[in-house]
Amino acid sequence: MTTAADLTWWQKTIAYEVYPKSFLDTRGQGTGTIAGITSKLDYLASLGVGAIWITPFYKSPMVDNGYDVQDYYQIDPSFGTMEDMDELIARGREKGIRVVMDLVFNHTSEECAWFKESRKSRANAYADWYIWSDAKPDGSEPTNWRSIFGGSAWAWCEERQQYYLHTFAPQQPDLNWENPAVRKALFDVANFWADKGAGGFRIDAITYIKKPAVFADGPADGEDGMYAVHAATANTPGILDFLHEFKAAVRDGRDIFMVGEANGVAADELGDWVGTNGVFDLLFEFSHTHIPMGEAEIWCKPAQWKLTDLKRVLTASQKATATNGWYPAFFENHDQPRSTVNFFRCEGSTAAKAKALGTVLLMQRGTPFLYQGEELGYSNRVWGSIDEFDDLQTRSQYEFALTEGFTPEQALAACNRFSRDNARTPMQWDASAHAGFTTGTPWLPVHADYAEVNVEAESADPDSVLNWYRRLAELRLSRDELLAGSYEELMADSEQIYAYRRAGETSTAVMLANLSDEAATYDAALVEGLELLAGTHGATEVGTLRPLEAVVFATK
Numbered sequence: 001m002t003t004a005a006d007l008t009w010w011q012k013t014i015a016y017e018v019y020p021k022s023f024l025d026t027r028g029q030g031t032g033t034i035a036g037i038t039s040k041l042d043y044l045a046s047l048g049v050g051a052i053w054i055t056p057f058y059k060s061p062m063v064d065n066g067y068d069v070q071d072y073y074q075i076d077p078s079f080g081t082m083e084d085m086d087e088l089i090a091r092g093r094e095k096g097i098r099v100v101m102d103l104v105f106n107h108t109s110e111e112c113a114w115f116k117e118s119r120k121s122r123a124n125a126y127a128d129w130y131i132w133s134d135a136k137p138d139g140s141e142p143t144n145w146r147s148i149f150g151g152s153a154w155a156w157c158e159e160r161q162q163y164y165l166h167t168f169a170p171q172q173p174d175l176n177w178e179n180p181a182v183r184k185a186l187f188d189v190a191n192f193w194a195d196k197g198a199g200g201f202r203i204d205a206i207t208y209i210k211k212p213a214v215f216a217d218g219p220a221d222g223e224d225g226m227y228a229v230h231a232a233t234a235n236t237p238g239i240l241d242f243l244h245e246f247k248a249a250v251r252d253g254r255d256i257f258m259v260g261e262a263n264g265v266a267a268d269e270l271g272d273w274v275g276t277n278g279v280f281d282l283l284f285e286f287s288h289t290h291i292p293m294g295e296a297e298i299w300c301k302p303a304q305w306k307l308t309d310l311k312r313v314l315t316a317s318q319k320a321t322a323t324n325g326w327y328p329a330f331f332e333n334h335d336q337p338r339s340t341v342n343f344f345r346c347e348g349s350t351a352a353k354a355k356a357l358g359t360v361l362l363m364q365r366g367t368p369f370l371y372q373g374e375e376l377g378y379s380n381r382v383w384g385s386i387d388e389f390d391d392l393q394t395r396s397q398y399e400f401a402l403t404e405g406f407t408p409e410q411a412l413a414a415c416n417r418f419s420r421d422n423a424r425t426p427m428q429w430d431a432s433a434h435a436g437f438t439t440g441t442p443w444l445p446v447h448a449d450y451a452e453v454n455v456e457a458e459s460a461d462p463d464s465v466l467n468w469y470r471r472l473a474e475l476r477l478s479r480d481e482l483l484a485g486s487y488e489e490l491m492a493d494s495e496q497i498y499a500y501r502r503a504g505e506t507s508t509a510v511m512l513a514n515l516s517d518e519a520a521t522y523d524a525a526l527v528e529g530l531e532l533l534a535g536t537h538g539a540t541e542v543g544t545l546r547p548l549e550a551v552v553f554a555t556k
């Protein structure tokens with residue numbers, strides 16, 4: 001049986017995602033800086049964090065907040081300098097926190113030198129670095145694929161008299177991985193950052209890198225007559241060959257981890273992607289975020305769901321990585337609404353929801369990935385009009401809802417519920433102006449609850465969400481069964497309680513969380529012989545959980 005001694009550093013730590021634009025501004029410019037992250041390393045260490053995944057900070061026109069990379073070898077001046085980055089990596093290492101970089105390798109910015117060359121003509125050194133295609137005989141787009149951010153996935157280029165493919169925005173042209181020179185250029189980028197001391201990589205949108213051999217129209221899936229590019233290109237056979245090459249060129253022989261962002265990979269396919277024969281150490285798959293949002297990710301048509309639906313997919317992912325590979329447990333990231341809204345269908349205080357769900361997250365098997373603000377108990381912001389949003393996907397989801405016949409009010413409600421900007425409002429450090437995030441004007445409004453929901457106030461309150469997260473982190477990192485023990489779901493049919501057992505070699509823990517706003521009961525035998533290790537509501541009556549109460553029982 002596995003014990004904590006068998007695990008690597010990244011299997012027995014807690015990871016934390018930083019969205020740098022919204023983390024901490026040290027210059028009064030309204031957007032966050034790398035120096036801001038460095039200044040908060042002690043805060044992150046207080047949460048047991050050993051790895052920070054930072055979303056892209058490379059030079060970029062920022063059409064998609066850095067996911068449109070202009071130059072992989074430069075830091076965007078809005079975030080700071082290469083010296084700031086070196087400093088962050090070095091100070092982080094001193095404190096036991098490694099920096100995980102985001103590699104955006106499916107596409108670049110249209111401002112990238114490679115694309116600027118490629119678009120000039122059909123015959124130049126970079127001509128074949130992107131996905132170019134002739135128009136249909138009538139001059140229209142090569143296929144009816146809809147990009148993920150809305151509208152056609154093809155954009156016209158006057159110079160070449162051809163279309164190029166963009167899975168995301170038109171300013172994000174897709175790279176041609178079939179070209180070995182492209183693959184080498186990308187692997188060189190990864191090796192440059194690994195040599196600099198990166199502790200790992202998160203690989204963006206990786207399921208889209210392989211395109212089908214033939215580009216063909218798909219059946220219309222919306223009133224616009226288009227077909228989602230995801231359905232046409234995600235996870236195309238042959239993709240794993242590219243990724244094995246990537247692993248051999250970058251990962252092998254280094255003490256780093258690679259986590260792929262793999263929308264479109266199902267739990268039963270995980271064995272090809274992670275573990276002994278896989279290509280990554282960990283894989284972000286989205287089966288659980290699809291439960292409230294629906295697999296098609298059309299915000300105005302959310303799914304109907306029950307707690308058992310959510311538990312079923314989380315347990316399936318646990319089973320798929322039980323003996324092979326490792327699971328990155330997460331409920332939030334910069335593309336998701338806040339989990340206190342997303343994964344609850346009941347009333348109740350945001351703080352109580354945050355504590356209950358935090359318990360589910362931090363007691364799971366795998367490496368937990370927290371997202372900034374989650375540890376404070378953030379909720380979605382109330383957005384009064386579409387003009388308040390910055391995110392390009394939110395705007396396209398709004399337009400799409402209107403074309404589907406929804407009213408402006410309904411479209412706005414869908415954006416309030418699912419917008420990525422809910423995750424991107426500034427980090428709340430204290431109760432001063434703009435929550436201590438900036439002395440300038442924040443690029444996105446600060447959430448109205450910042451006077452209570454902030455690091456300073458919550459640090460001083462023993463009952464805060466933040467101190468609950470700290471307590472859970474301490475337990476997790478100090479107990480063998482919580483790090484290395486198996487996962488067995490209990491009470492799988494309950495629509496109120498999420499429960500599981502973590503069994504280690506010599507100790508056991510049982511986590512029970514009532515995710516409803518009504519009292520719930522469980523069989524006391526489940527925790528027989530164990531003692532209460534931690535409870536959101538303090539002392540607890542065995543066999544009963546109050547609304548939104550979560551408890552952890554364990555061997556003494």
Ligand code: NOJ
Nearest residue numbers: 064067104168204205335
């Ligand atoms: C996934 C990233 O998480 C998201 O923020 C981004 O917009 C797309 N990939 C495109 O890079």
